[in-house]
Amino acid sequence: MVAEKPSIAEAIARALSHGRATPRPGGSLKVWEFSAPFLNKGTAQYKVAGVFGHIYGTDFPPQYNSWDNVNPSDLFSAPILKIEEDKKHVTASLQREAHGTDYLVLWLDCDREGENICFEVIQNVEPFMRHSNGQQIYRAHFSSVTPTDIARAMSNLGQPNPNEAAAVDVRQELDLKVGVAFTRFQTRYFQNKYGNLDSAVISYGPCQTPTLGFCVERHDQIQCFTPEPFWTLVPTIQPGTGGPRGATKQAIVTAVDQAIKKVRQAPNDWILTRWKNILPSSFPPKQMTETILDSIPSLNPVYPTTTITPDRAPVHAGFPELPRTESSSYPATFNIRETVEMFNGNPGWRGYAQQVLAGPMRAKEGLDAGDHPPITPTQCATESQLGGGVAWRVYEFVALHFLATVAQDAEVQAPLPLPRDACVSAEGAGWAGLGGQEGRFTSILHWMQRRDEVLPDFRQGQHVTVTSVELREGRTSPPDYLTESELITLMEKHGIGTDASIPMHINNIITRNYVRVQPPDPPCRPSNIIINKLIAHRYIRADLPPDPPSPPQPPARLALNGSRQLVPTELGVVLAHGYHRIDSDLVLPAVRSEIEKQISLIATGRAGKEAVLAHSLSCFKAKFDYFAQCIGLMDTLFESTFTTLAQSGKPLSRCGKCHRYMNLISTRPARLFCPTCDESYNMPGEGTIKLYKEIRCPLDGFELVVCSRGSDQKAYPLCPLCYNHPPAFAGDDHLERADQGPAGQMHLNCTQCGHPTCPQACAQTMLGPCINDQCTGCLILDTSSGPHWRIASTTSRPQDRKAPLVLFRKALLTDVLFWAADCNVCPVMIHVAPGAHRVALAGTRPKKEKDEPQIEEDPEGPKYCEKCGEYRLLDVTFHRDAVPGGRPFVRGCIQCDPELHDQCQYSESRARHEMDEEGDGTENYQGRKIFNPYA
C-alpha cells in the first residue's frame, strides 16, 4: 500500500491493522507492517509506506541547459525528461519493498496529481512484483483517513485512471516549456540592456505572472482613481407617539435639499420600513475549508510561505481531523447532531452544545469539490488533554468554528459601522445593534459580537420622530493595495495555483522583486504567529484597548487589519503593462484556465494526450514568437523606467582589454560592466565586491577584485575574466567537462586557479592537504584576510568535482585544481596568530613595509617543513607589542613548530559540511586549541 505521504500511510496502517501495525525503516521510506485479511483472499502480510509527493520532476535534457546556445523558441519542440526528485532515493526503496509482493494498492490523494503519482509508483513497483501482469494493482478511493472511510475504500477498490495521470503529464510539459522559454528570453533581453532591474531573473510563469497581474491591476485602479463627493443624511430619531401610518415615506426623495425640507416639515411622520441583515458577522461562518486555515498563515508577517503545517502536526496527532479540503458541504452521511452532542464532553462547551441542539441545527449550503468533507472536529478534547499551547488554540478554533456553523444567525439588523444614532437613507431606515443573543452563534464565537451597539426598542412599522437631521459630506477614497488574503481569494477564484502552491507563487513575485510587502497597519505582533493569524481573521478577540467612549469612527474597513499588502514595484508594473501591450493573455488568468481546460479534455477521455499537447504547444509557441517579435513594445516601458547598463554602477576595476574602468553594478545580478567593450562580467551573488590592491591578473590584465562575505566566511580574490571564463591551461579537457556539469556555468576564483605564474593562484597560496581526513581539498592562506589572518580549506563535494583532484604535494605545485567556488563545503578554518602583523607563505613575502623588522632571509632556504614534508612554511611577522616568545618573526610549520602551533586556533566557516552528517566530529573542535582534530 503506497500513500502520498508518510502521515497518511500511518493512518491507513493503523486503521487496517486496528492499531497493531509497527513501523520499520525501509531505506528512505517508513514501512508499516502487519498481517490482516485482504479482500477475500485470506490473511495477507501488509506493507504500508508513504512517498513524498511526486517521485519525478520534469526538466530538459542537459544539452538544453545553456542560456547562450539554445534558442528559447526551440524549447517548445525539445524532448523532456522525468528525473527523480532530489530526495532520498525513493525509487530504490520502493523497488526493494516491491520485491515478491503479490498486490499493490494505491492510496495516493484522490486528485489528478495523486493519480499521476499512482503511475510513478506503478512504474517502480510493478516490475518487481511476483506476478507483473497488472492484474494485482488497485486504486483506493477515499476522502478521509478515518477508519470507516478506509474500510469502505478497501471494500471498493478500483483502478487508477490513466487519463487523469496523462493530463498531469501534459500540464507539466506545458508549464515547463512555456515558463522556461519566456523566462530565458526576457531575462536575457532586459538584463543585457538595463543595470538597475534588481532581479537576477525576469521570470514568467502561467501562475506567477497572472498573480502579478492582479497586484498591478489594483495598482492601476489606485493610480486612476478620482475622488467623488457624496452626501449622507443623518437624522436623529425617537420613538413616535403613534397615530395613523404616515404616507410620506415613499416621498422621501433623493435630492438632499428636499429631504431635509421634508424632515423639517414633518418630523413626526416617519416609519421604520426595513430591517436589513447585512452585517457580515450576523451570519455564522461557513464550514471550514483548507482555504480558511491556509489563508490564516498567509497573513503571517514574518514569512509568506510559512505554512500552518508545523502547528498542524500536534493537531493531527490528536483530535480534529484536518484533511486538505476545499469542500464546504457535508456528505449526506454526516451526522450533525452526533457531532454536536460529542461536545457535551467538554464542561466548558456543554452549554454551547445544548444551545445549538435546541435550535434548528442546519449546516450551511456549501460546495462539494469532490475532495474531503469540511474540516470538522472528530473528537471532544479539553485544554489539558491537548497540553494547551498552539495545538489547543487551533483545536479550539476548529471546534468552536464548527459549533458556530450549525448555530442560528445572530440578530444584527443594520449595516456597520453606524454611530449610536440611527441612519436614514433614501431607501429607508436601519438600526445598528444586537438583539438577544441567546442561542445565536455569536454566543459561541463571542468575539464576533459587536459590543458597542445596543439595539434600541424599535420595531418595523413603528412611528418615529425625527428630532434633527444632519447633512454629512464625504469623498470617495481609492481602494487599498491588495492584501495577501484578497490576492489568495482572487487566485482561488480564477484557478491560479492550488491551495498548496498559492503561497509559493506569491513568494515568487516577492523574491523576484515584482511586488514588495507593505507591513500591515497596525503591525501584527510576530511573537505568536498562530494567534495573530486568528486575530487577523477575527476568530479570536484581540487585546482591545480599555473602554473609553470612542469618537465617531469612519466607516470601518472590513479588510483584515493584520494582512500584509502587496505593492507592485516599478519592475512589476512595467512587466504587467508590457504584457498587456503585446498580448494580454499572457498576464490574465485565462492563460492558466485555458491550460486547465485543455488538459481536462484528456482527464475526461474526450481527447488524446498527444493531440492536446501538440495543439497547446503550437499555440504557446505562436504566442512566444509573437512576443519575442514585439518585445520592443515592452522595452519602451523599460526605457522610460530603468537606466541602461552604460549609465549604471560605479567605476571599480579596470578592464584587461581596453584598460578603462568598468562599473560595478551591485543590484542583482551583480556584475562588472565595461562600457567601452560593451561586455558584462558576472560577480558572485553573495558578498561585497571591492578592488583588490590594484593587482592585475597575469593572464589577461584585468584588475582583480575581492569578494568578502562577512568575518566568518571565506573571502577570495577573483579576476573578472577568469571568474566567468576560466583559463584553459594544463589540461583543457578539465574545462570541457566542467561546462557540462549540472551547475551549468563554471566560476573560478583566484584561490582555485592553479596557474603557475600567478601570485594569487592556488599553487602560490596553498599550505598543504586539509587537516580533515575526509576532505580531499587543501589549505589555502587567505591572502586578503589580514589583519585577522586565516587559513581555509578549499574542496568540493565529490559529485561536483569537475576533474580528478590532485592532492597537494611539493612536487605537484603546478598541478591544476579545478572546481567551482560554490562547491566549497569543508568548514575547516584556521585563525593564525592573533597578534600577527603579516602572514605569508615562505618565499612569497611581498616587499617589506617601512616599520617592519629587518628579517634575514635565505633565498635558497627550505620552503617546506622538512620534518613532516607536507606543509609549506609560514612567515609570520608580529606586531611589536604582541611578540610571543620574543621573536618578532617566525618562519615555521603550523603543524610541527610548537610556537606557531600554539598560535593557531580552529573554527568553522559557515559553509555547511556534508561530512558532518557522518559524525566525523567537526562540531567538536570549534574554538579549541587542538591542532588536528582528525589526527
Place this chain on the structure above:
DNA sequence: GCAAGGTC
C-alpha cells in the same frame, strides 16, 4: 539562473 506540482 528557468515552471508548477507534489511533500518534507
